[in-house]
Amino acid sequence: MAVNIDTDMCVGCGACVDACPVGALSVEDHAEVNEDECVECGACVDACPCEALSL
Ligand code: SF4
Numbered sequence: 165m166a167v168n169i170d171t172d173m174c175v176g177c178g179a180c181v182d183a184c185p186v187g188a189l190s191v192e193d194h195a196e197v198n199e200d201e202c203v204e205c206g207a208c209v210d211a212c213p214c215e216a217l218s219l
């Protein structure tokens with residue numbers, strides 16, 4: 165399990181990358197999660213301005 169990313173909602177701003185305490189997120193055209201690293205803390209969900217992330 166890991167955070168879910170709605171790639172249609174994501175604008176690639178990078179706020180979630182900065183918010184993630186374990187470095188599980190990266191951004192190319194849109195956010196991507198390393199499912200092995202995500203601990204489902206929810207910090208990125210709160211940080212995203214576009215409601216693109218969910219747990
Ligand atoms: S839920 Fe937490 S650990 Fe997982 S990607 Fe988001 S900020 Fe990182």
Ligand code: SF4
Nearest residue numbers: 174175177178180212
């Ligand atoms: S904070 Fe939201 S909109 Fe910004 S890169 Fe992350 S998922 Fe995409």
